[in-house]
Amino acid sequence: MNIQYIYDKDHLKNSEPTVNNEASIKKEEMLINIGPQHPSTHGVLRLEVVTDGEIVKDVIPHMGYLHRCFEKHAESVPYNQVLPYVDRLDYVAAMNSEHAYAMGVEKMLGIADKIPKRVEYIRVLVAELNRLASHFVAIGTYGLDIGAFTPFLWMMRDREHILRLLEWASGARMLYNYIWIGGLFYDLPVGFEERCVSFSKYLKPKLEDLKNLLISNKIFIERTANVGVLSRDLAINYGVTGPMLRGSGLKYDLRRVDGYSVYPELDFEIPIGEGQVGTVGDCWDRTWVRFRECEESVKIIDQCLERLMTDHKRDKEFDPRAVVPKKIRPKAQDFYVRAENPKGELGFFFRADGRADQAIRCKCRACSFVNLSVLPEISRGHMLSDLVAIMGSIDVVMGEVDR
Amino acid sequence: MEFNEIKAAIASQFPEAVLGEDLNSTPKTLILEKSALVNVCEFLHGEEGLYFDSLSCVTGIDNGPDKNTMEVVYNLYSIPYNHHLMLRVELDRENPGVESLSSIWKTADWHERETFDLFGIHFANHPDLRRILLPNDWEGYPLRKDYQEQEKYHGMTVVYDRDEPAS
Numbered sequence: 001m002n003i004q005y006i007y008d009k010d011h012l013k014n015s016e017p018t019v020n021n022e023a024s025i026k027k028e029e030m031l032i033n034i035g036p037q038h039p040s041t042h043g044v045l046r047l048e049v050v051t052d053g054e055i056v057k058d059v060i061p062h063m064g065y066l067h068r069c070f071e072k073h074a075e076s077v078p079y080n081q082v083l084p085y086v087d088r089l090d091y092v093a094a095m096n097s098e099h100a101y102a103m104g105v106e107k108m109l110g111i112a113d114k115i116p117k118r119v120e121y122i123r124v125l126v127a128e129l130n131r132l133a134s135h136f137v138a139i140g141t142y143g144l145d146i147g148a149f150t151p152f153l154w155m156m157r158d159r160e161h162i163l164r165l166l167e168w169a170s171g172a173r174m175l176y177n178y179i180w181i182g183g184l185f186y187d188l189p190v191g192f193e194e195r196c197v198s199f200s201k202y203l204k205p206k207l208e209d210l211k212n213l214l215i216s217n218k219i220f221i222e223r224t225a226n227v228g229v230l231s232r233d234l235a236i237n238y239g240v241t242g243p244m245l246r247g248s249g250l251k252y253d254l255r256r257v258d259g260y261s262v263y264p265e266l267d268f269e270i271p272i273g274e275g276q277v278g279t280v281g282d283c284w285d286r287t288w289v290r291f292r293e294c295e296e297s298v299k300i301i302d303q304c305l306e307r308l309m310t311d312h313k314r315d316k317e318f319d320p321r322a323v324v325p326k327k328i329r330p331k332a333q334d335f336y337v338r339a340e341n342p343k344g345e346l347g348f349f350f351r352a353d354g355r356a357d358q359a360i361r362c363k364c365r366a367c368s369f370v371n372l373s374v375l376p377e378i379s380r381g382h383m384l385s386d387l388v389a390i391m392g393s394i395d396v397v398m399g400e401v402d403r
Numbered sequence: 404m405e406f407n408e409i410k411a412a413i414a415s416q417f418p419e420a421v422l423g424e425d426l427n428s429t430p431k432t433l434i435l436e437k438s439a440l441v442n443v444c445e446f447l448h449g450e451e452g453l454y455f456d457s458l459s460c461v462t463g464i465d466n467g468p469d470k471n472t473m474e475v476v477y478n479l480y481s482i483p484y485n486h487h488l489m490l491r492v493e494l495d496r497e498n499p500g501v502e503s504l505s506s507i508w509k510t511a512d513w514h515e516r517e518t519f520d521l522f523g524i525h526f527a528n529h530p531d532l533r534r535i536l537l538p539n540d541w542e543g544y545p546l547r548k549d550y551q552e553q554e555k556y557h558g559m560t561v562v563y564d565r566d567e568p569a570s
Contacts, residue, residue, distance in 0.1 A: 015557075071546060237509045239459065347478070363460065
């Protein structure tokens with residue numbers, strides 16, 4: 001093969017130039033680059049920071065280092081083959097993304113009401129398990145960012161239990177391709193429900209431990225309370241969703257608002273930030289909402305398991321692929337579907353022309369992408385070390401930001 | 404408020420603005436005159452009873468060189484009233500451009516940058532219209548239907564001839 005990259009010192013300047021330069025900043029200000037290879041940016045994100053001493057004057061995120069042309073791919077492969085790419089968007093919550101995507105295509109095809117109840121309950125079960133895993137990563141690495149090492153190890157340990165369960169069901173540890181358009185890859189393995197019940201029993205005291213170890217820890221509170229306050233109006237105007245929006249005190253969860261899948265049949269609360277230790281909408285509130293959502297997810301998992309073991313029991317005749325269409329060709333239409341992912345509202349816009357097996361256009365409205373856009377607004381005026389705390393509390397996954 | 408009432412409310416304020424509708428889409432779509440877009444959106448955002456406070460998604464669509472048009476689709480939601488609405492503007496493909504909505508919804512800022520990056524649609528009055536996902540020195544707009552990849556980028560081959568075995 002030919003020699004690949006040709007080194008030139010102007011390449012970086014040309015490909016990703018900084019917005020500010022020596023001439024545009026004041027004499028006492030300093031231009032600092034954080035990332036793209038920096039542990040606290042949670043992936044390959046580059047922050048161009050203008051500082052005055054230790055005070056952050058401005059932050060400009062540069063991204064695209066992980067761009068994998070998802071939308072271009074989605075125009076060239078059939079709907080069902082896009083699913084593995086959807087996994088790789090938010091790779092710590094693949095089940096949730098799959099659920100949203102499959103739901104959208106099913107609604108376009110008009111088969112959404114034919115999906116068996118057992119399939120829907122299994123979907124919600126695995127999606128909530130994955131939501132737990134995603135929040136564990138968020139809380140664990142957040143602790144790590146601001147100097148607490150133990151919670152990270154504890155969270156990773158419990159996350160691994162979830163990943164093993166999901167691996168048992170789907171065969172893959174993180175990128176599952178388990179929820180298919182019209183059904184599932186396979187029914188749950190024999191004994192899965194029982195193992196899940198014992199996992200749920202195991203997890204409840206562990207969440208209590210997490211609360212005592214991290215969430216109500218004095219050092220953690222002092223590091224996060226009153227930092228990076230995001231007001232409710234600003235959050236809505238920036239399109240911020242998920243735990244960030246709820247942390248700012250708005251009870252808005254698409255699982256309730258849109259009531260998709262079997263969520264209307266399940267009983268769970270929507271936690272919001274109340275500013276118990278600081279101001280509503282600070283970093284602590286966002287973490288608190290994530291933590292409370294973990295508890296709610298366990299509640300949902302318990303209810304799903306109960307129904308999967310009674311009303312919608314395992315059955316030899318049950319075929320999770322019964323409604324999976326042979327050929328996926330929706331009628332000509334524009335369709336926008338949205339669902340509540342661990343990080344916020346994941347949306348897919350489809351345009352089908354009724355003739356092709358591929359979408360004419362498939363746009364992914366990534367929650368991390370939109371949530372990240374509020375970072376400059378809430379970090380101005382804070383200390384440089386608080387920038388790391390704010391960055392971690394947004395909980396971005398670069399795979400989804402860059403797509 | 405139903406789709407028809409929203410449409411009537413817009414039509415009474417801006418008689419010229421609504422060019423058509425698409426009832427087949429989900430949520431239902433209003434096709435707008437592009438010069439009226441910002442005024443209509445300000446009305447939708449501020450009007451009591453409508454109050455579309457959240458712009459969820461901005462999508463660019465290229466209809467290809469045959470039809471010679473591009474489209475931009477906006478998904479609006481009202482959080483307190485739970486209204487859903489999709490807006491669409493059609494643009495000329497030779498020189499695609501539309502007013503930016505980032506003065507009304509800050510969400511539009513990055514979404515429009517992305518649309519500019521991948522389609523080359525120019526958003527007038529945008530505060531910071533730079534490429535966002537692709538590198539600054541990338542050539543062309545990849546999501547256009549007639550996009551041709553550049554041959555080399557910083558010395559790296561972008562497209563390989565698939566028949567040629569890698570040596």
